[in-house]
Amino acid sequence: MAKQERTDENMSDGTDVFQERNGQLYAEEVQVQELAARYGTPLYVYSRGYMQSRYRALAGALAPAQPLICYSAKANTNRAVLRTFLEEGAGLDVVSGGELFRAIRAGADPEKIVFAGVGKTQEEIESALHEGILFFTVESEPEARRISDCAVRIGRTGRIAFRINPDVDPHTHTYISTGKRENKFGLDLERAEHAYAMAAALPNLEIVGLHLHIGSQLLDARPYGEALDKVAALCGRLQARYQTFRYLDIGGGLGIAYRPGETALAPEAFASVVLPRVARLGLKLVVEPGRSLVGNGGILVCRVQYVKASYDKQFVIVDAAMNDLIRPSLYHAHHEVRAVRAASGMLHGDLVGPICESGDFLAQDRDLPDVGEGGLLAVMSAGAYGYAMSSNYNSRRRPAEVLVDGASHVLVRRRETWEDVVRYESDGSDSGQGVEHV
Numbered sequence: 001m002a003k004q005e006r007t008d009e010n011m012s013d014g015t016d017v018f019q020e021r022n023g024q025l026y027a028e029e030v031q032v033q034e035l036a037a038r039y040g041t042p043l044y045v046y047s048r049g050y051m052q053s054r055y056r057a058l059a060g061a062l063a064p065a066q067p068l069i070c071y072s073a074k075a076n077t078n079r080a081v082l083r084t085f086l087e088e089g090a091g092l093d094v095v096s097g098g099e100l101f102r103a104i105r106a107g108a109d110p111e112k113i114v115f116a117g118v119g120k121t122q123e124e125i126e127s128a129l130h131e132g133i134l135f136f137t138v139e140s141e142p143e144a145r146r147i148s149d150c151a152v153r154i155g156r157t158g159r160i161a162f163r164i165n166p167d168v169d170p171h172t173h174t175y176i177s178t179g180k181r182e183n184k185f186g187l188d189l190e191r192a193e194h195a196y197a198m199a200a201a202l203p204n205l206e207i208v209g210l211h212l213h214i215g216s217q218l219l220d221a222r223p224y225g226e227a228l229d230k231v232a233a234l235c236g237r238l239q240a241r242y243q244t245f246r247y248l249d250i251g252g253g254l255g256i257a258y259r260p261g262e263t264a265l266a267p268e269a270f271a272s273v274v275l276p277r278v279a280r281l282g283l284k285l286v287v288e289p290g291r292s293l294v295g296n297g298g299i300l301v302c303r304v305q306y307v308k309a310s311y312d313k314q315f316v317i318v319d320a321a322m323n324d325l326i327r328p329s330l331y332h333a334h335h336e337v338r339a340v341r342a343a344s345g346m347l348h349g350d351l352v353g354p355i356c357e358s359g360d361f362l363a364q365d366r367d368l369p370d371v372g373e374g375g376l377l378a379v380m381s382a383g384a385y386g387y388a389m390s391s392n393y394n395s396r397r398r399p400a401e402v403l404v405d406g407a408s409h410v411l412v413r414r415r416e417t418w419e420d421v422v423r424y425e426s427d428g429s430d431s432g433q434g435v436e437h438v
């Protein structure tokens with residue numbers, strides 16, 4: 001228990017919303033055990049207070065620049081989460097037609113939506129043009145051409161900001177590093193100016209800015225400084241050339257503490273690197289944070305099914321799996337594991353799910369609270385890229401999501417049923433007539 005209390009403290013980013021009190025894990029003012037009993041497991045539990053406080057901390061630190069903060073919806077797309085940020089005045093960063101649909105449905109102001117992604121389809125571009133989004137971040141010359149074609153066809157103007165790949169190392173996991181020369185994202189610096197000139201000559205396009213997103217889970221602000229320094233001269237030339245050039249979107253990527261002793265990238269540290277550079281350029285700052293606003297505001301609660309020993313290892317088998325939270329399997333990401341009700345001891349082993357793959361683990365080779373069969377565990381830091389990356393693998397139902405706000409809680413997505421899992425299928429014997437064709 002003493003160990004867990006230390007964990008709270010060490011992982012603090014000023015917003016401890018999952019705390020242990022009297023041997024019980026709380027989400028804000030609600031006992032997690034109560035939520036598990038009420039809604040079942042596996043269960044995602046989110047703290048609204050956490051999201052609000054992280055948003056306000058970032059907005060406060062960046063206030064001198066009066067930025068547009070576009071919450072990166074991909075981190076956690078639940079409508080209640082989107083609403084939480086929209087009510088704070090946020091815009092949204094979307095990356096697909098589906099996310100755009102969610103954004104509009106949640107009541108986002110289209111003029112505060114930016115649309116990223118290397119492979120936007122004609123359908124996605126046209127719906128974004130219809131909605132009148134703020135701008136597209138554009139990843140290639142052919143994409144600029146396609147946006148122009150779409151805009152001409154439907155009689156709109158597409159606002160664009162090319163994404164530049166500045167070739168800087170964000171010092172993060174290779175899968176989520178996006179601003180190095182070998183990554184598929186953005187255009188190299190030399191190419192960029194030609195791309196802008198090419199786009200400027202196309203009909204129904206307006207050049208409004210420049211975009212960067214160098215990676216995710218950055219714990220050091222310096223790479224942002226490096227990236228901004230690399231594009232500063234280019235921004236100056238573009239501003240001089242295009243009167244409509246006014247936004248500098250530096251993406252997201254602010255890292256959070258996943259481990260005890262790890263320190264999140266503080267909004268103030270980020271601001272101290274970004275603000276002076278943006279002020280010098282006189283451009284309107286746009287940021288696209290995802291993880292830093294939700295990551296430590298969510299947990300995945302699961303119930304122990306069995307504890308087994310095999311050879312010299314112990315396995316704690318729970319009812320959550322890689323389909324619910326894929327980060328450990330995909331990136332070997334570390335998530336703390338805590339007892340929902342204080343355990344008397346610890347056991348050393350792997351925390352695994354029921355899926356038939358050895359890659360199905362939530363924690364490996366760890367000291368885990370020994371809660372015993374039927375006991376509840378919380379996988380921490382699961383608010384970002386948790387539910388959003390979940391799947392139905394092994395025909396598992398996706399879990400429920402609950403939003404806690406002070407002492408109240410509300411189910412914001414019900415658990416899927418087995419019917420939900422097979423809903424869109426046909427066995428072909430009715431020529432697919434049972435299935436709607438889109």
Ligand code: LLP
Nearest residue numbers: 072116213216217252253288289290291385
């Ligand atoms: N803007 C763009 C263009 C992005 O591609 C991303 C994330 C963000 C903003 C938000 O980044 P954040 O602030 O959340 O770091 N699934 C991985 C993370 C993938 C990030 C993809 N892009 C994970 O679980 O760590």
